[in-house]
Every structure is written in C-alpha cells, then in structure tokens.
Amino acid sequence: MSPDRPITVVVDPGEPPYDTPPFLELRGPLDTRRLESALDRIATGRPDGPAWQHRLRPHGPGLHTLTLTMSAPGQFPAGLLADLLTDPPPAGRSVCAVAPSPLQHELLADADAHPGTGRQVEQLSWVWHGPLDPERFTAAWQSLFDRESVLRSAFADGPEPRIMVHDRVRADVLRLPHSAGDWAAVVEYDRCRGLDPRRPGPLRVTVLGGDPVVSATALPTRVLLTYHHALLDGWSVRLLLREFYRAYLADGCLPGGERRPDMGDYAQWLADQDTGPARTFWTDATRPPGVTPAPLPVPAASAAVPDGTRARTGRTRLRLTAAQTARLGAWAAGWGSTESGALQAVWALLLYRAAGTADAEPVRFSVTVSGRGILFDGVERLPGALRNPLPISVVVDPRGSVPELLGLLRDRALDMAAYEWVSAGQIRTWTEDRAGLPDALGSLVAFEGGPDAPDDVLRELAAQGVRVDPPETLGARTAFPLTLVAHHDGDGGLVVTASYDHTEPAGLGGVLAHAAFLLDELPRVAGESTTIAEVLARLADADTDAQTETDASTSTGTEAGTPPATSVDHPADADAGPPALVTLRPARNRGAGTVCLVPSHGTPRFCYELLARSYQGPEALVLLSAALDDRAGYDALRPLIEAGGHLVLGGFSGCGVAAYRITRHIAASGGRPPLIVLTGAATSAGDLARLLESAAERAG
16 A cells, blocks of 8 residues: 555444444555455454454445454454554564664663653754755655664564664655644644654654745745654754755755664674773762752752643743853863853752752762764764763862862763763662662753754755755753753854753743853853852842842843843743643534544644644534543543534544544444544545545535
8 A cells, every 4th residue: 555645444333233343434545465464463462352254345446345244242443443554554674673772771761651741852943944845855854764774763562672673664754834833833743742762763854834936925944853862862863964955955865875884883882892991980980878969959849740630841941142152162161161061060050059058069960972972983973872861970169169160070071981882771780879869850961962064065055045044952851850951053152941840940940040140150250269159149149139120120021140131931831731622613503513533643733723724514623632531532522412413533543443432432322423534644634624524424
C-alpha cells in the first residue's frame, strides 16, 4: 500500500442487538497481504477468543467490504483492525543493531518513566525568508534520512534495549498554511505530540507557510525541528541542518554515501575504553558525604503532586542585548573563562544565596558537555546522542573573589574534559551516590553550540533569493526539575531558556531576573578583588530598589532587578487541563447531528481545527480530549446522544480502538452506535472532512 495514498476504514456496527461482528468498508488501495497480517496479529493476541472467518468483496477500484463471521458470540476488535490497516507501513527491515551507550540507556529510561510528558524532547526553530520549493524541501530531508543511519534508528523492545537501524524510513515533514494558527500554538501542539524513540525517525520537521513564489506582503516561513535526546542532541541537529541546506541546493539530493563514522563506530570506541581512570577521577571529584546540598533558588518545589493532576511545567526566558553579551564575553575572557563559565558562576552564586548561609558552602549542579572533546576521529562530524550532563561541585566562599570562582569552574571543566564519555549514571554507581544529590533535586546548565551553516552555503541560498536565520533552541524537558539552556540569537545576544517541572513559574521568573542582573552587572563591577559577598549585596540592594518601585507603581513591565536592556519573557502556563469536549464548529441548524473527532497520539490539535474549517456539512464538529479513556469519552458525549440527532466518530490512525469502545458503550446503553471513519495520518484534513461528510449523510 502506498504511503502517499492511505486507506480509509468505515466501521458499521450493524443492527441491534449489536452482538455480531461489525461490517467494514475499506476505501483506497488495499494490500491484501497486510490485511491478512493484521487479522493474524489479532488472532495471535486473542488465543482464547472465538474463531472467525472473513470475506473480502471488491466493488470496484479502491472499494472493498469486509464481513466477519464468528464461531461463537463475542466482540471482534474492529477498532484495532482499523488502526492496523490505517497505520503507516512499517519502516524498512532493520539491517543492523547497535548497542546503546550508558547515556542513551539513562535517557530512554527517563523518557519511559514519564510517558506523555515530552521528557527528553527538544525543539529547534528558524525563519526561512524567501521562496521555498516544497517538493525539493521534502526531498532534501528524505535524502538526509537515506544517508544518516541515526535518522533511521529506533530502540527495540526487550530487557536490554538495542538500537535497530532500518534500511528505509520516510522523513516526517508536515507543511501547514499560515491559517493553521500562530507560531506559538504550532510549537506547543508539536511539543505535546512528543516523540517515540521506539519508532524509526527521531526527528520531525514542521513548516508553517512556505511557497515557491513569495509576494512582498507574504509572511516568512517558519521551520520547526523536534528531536529526541536518546538519539540526537543539539550539536547533531545543527550538523544535520547544515547538510540539509546542501541537499536543498543540490535539487533535493545529498551527494555521497552513508556517513562514517556512525554511532556503531562510536559504540565500538566506547566498548574499548578503560573505565578505571574515569572511576578514580569521579570518586575523588565528588564532595564528601554528609553535606546537605543547597536548595534550588526558587520557591519550594511541589514535591507532592496529587494523583490524577498534571505537574506544573513550562518555560521562561531571559535575553541580553548584543552589547551586553559582547561585554560579558570580553569580561569572562579577561579572566580566562567563557560566557558559559560566567553563566555557571552566576548559577553557583544563586544556589549559594538560596542556601541562606554566610559561610563557605559547596554547591552542586550539572553542566552539559558536548561529548565531542574525545580522541575519536571524526566525532565532531558525528550526529548522535553525545551531549552529556555531568555533575560539578564548587565551594562558594563569600570572602573569595569573583575571578577565583570563575577559575575554579574553569578548572573543573578542564578536569572533566577527559571523561566526557562517562554518564551520570555510571558516576552515581561508582561513587555509591556519595554526591548525595539525585537528579530529582538538582538543576542543569547547558550552553548550546554546534556547526553553523558555512558562508558558501549561505551565499548559494542568497543567490536563490533565500535567507535563513540562525536556529534558535526552544528548551527541553530533561530529568532535572530545572534546566537552563543558553544560546545566541541572530543578533548575537545571549538567550537563556529555563524549562521547569514542579516549580512555581512566578518564582522562576524572579530567579531569571536575578541571573539577568548578575550577567549584566558582573562585567561592570567585578574586578580582581571584588568579593562574592559584595556582588550578593548589590543583588540584595537591587531587590530592595525594585520592590520599592513595584510598591509605588501598579504597572511595571520588568521583573525585579532586571536591568533596562534585559528582558524576561514568560510564556503562558500550560497547566490548565483540557476540557472533555471542545466544540470546533457549532451545528448550522438544530438537530443537524454531530461529528466527533477522536484524537490519536501524534496528531496535533491544529490538524483537527483545519478539518473543521474544511467541513461543509451541517453537523457540529467536536473534539474529545486526549486525556479521556473510552468510558470518560462516552460520558462526555452522552448529552449529545441524549439530545438526539445522528453521530459519527472519526479521526486519524491510532484512535480506532478508543472509538470502537465508545460505540460499545453507546450500544450497551441502548443507543444507536455511530459509524466510525478512520484514515491514515498522511490523509489531508480536507480529504478526511469530505469522508466524514459522506458518512454523516449516510448516518442521517
């Protein structure tokens, strides 16, 4: 079955008393081998259930009916069969298996422990100015998938996960019109989709807008890359983006064969390493036991989240101007450090301040290393999961100077550089958790970097009327309750995004304001003899001044302590749970009936909103919440059912099981079970709208 022409399944529950197998219409190109495989899979999963026979009748090109007879009364899983038939064809056969690194084991375990939360999923976006050839754009990504084995990789299930590399994986490129919604909504919906590292293709591409011909008033095209940390890191995605530009310029075909070295070569290199010196280093480097770690510089984390409620999560961001950033970099370089070192120093100061002590105190947090400072030839050109969070501990003495703190952090970083390939889990095992600070109580500071698009590529794009902005990191949810990710924007300014979990957003905004104040203030005042106590006193004075200004005015636009040229952004909090039923479009007349869309994993809400705009029938269109089970879904629909009018259930592949179970609840309550229309994810919203219109006419 061609993935470009998905099949559509219409499930008719039949006549009362609804205890016979349903009748299915199969519309579109049918692969009979796949049908037989799906039926065999269902039979294997129900060894104690009644046997059945099926009859497939063709009615012309692209139309078949499937009837089933069972040896005994029972319920045939028609929804599961619909999901199996409409699911995209599996990736090509796996051609080799790669042993995951200890880091990948830990990232996968964290993602598995928090399903549906978007853990270990990160996003990168940029703006494309000028014409965009959609076919060449998609072909370029497909060419990249064909060349890069990591893009065709997925974890296999089992007690000891292995990474399977498939010979063919279709690039997931979704193109949306500007009418699909504002950019923030597209990003958030895509984040909610998550990524399954057990399905090939750890990177997804979403395009908002884009057209081969651009008018003077056209909006620029926005591109979003979403990827999973267990298989890719930020360096890798920037590397892949550079290769994508080359493929686009080469008419969508990236020259050359498969990349070497690849992650298989890296896995062999890891297996050859002697862990003895690394174990000795980390055993000596961890601080003595018995010292209470400093708390996070935020209000107390919501340690106990009531069962059945969602944890507080979100993002907050600070920005420095290009001038502030240049001043910070020059100041740090004068003391033998970097912007990354300055950010770590600021974070250490805030952790120390939160401890509320006047004595020297060790603070501990984690920092990311690129994983590419190792003696492995070609590692800087290797896309994979190498970015590694490692613990760092430093004593903050209020009598010590700021340059001394910068020097301590620089030396720690240099000492760790030889062991960038060691994972945090290995360190905890070696030290028997002597560090005393599990990830659940810590914080992570990351400074994003990676290869930029070469000047010759940018010139070639410009010759075709295309200009691309530098990619921007949008933050990620990691195993840490608080993650700071820094990068430079297109103007050279420093941007720090805080992703938080179980933390009060208002408190976090204040912390970022403190960080912004220190990043701006240190280059102005911190000299060779400036003590940490003096810097913290200036921060306290700034707090007092800002509080006075806030009390005197009811309309302030900046956080306390934020310098005038620095901004702190507060994205909307995403804590409010979704309603059980959302009306996408009301009925055009009374008693017209309802089309209910059942959500499936991986399909963002704006796809359903596009469908509602395309739908031409008189029925109301509603969307069930993805958080509901089938019983709760029936309860949400019951008022509509009791009000009368016909009902049709529909959606994209993956919702068939839930939809069919809802029909069983309706039948058990004496109602008329609705038709179910299910189609593949590659079907456009407009095509599904027309299929639903046809089903609604039939049901009415």
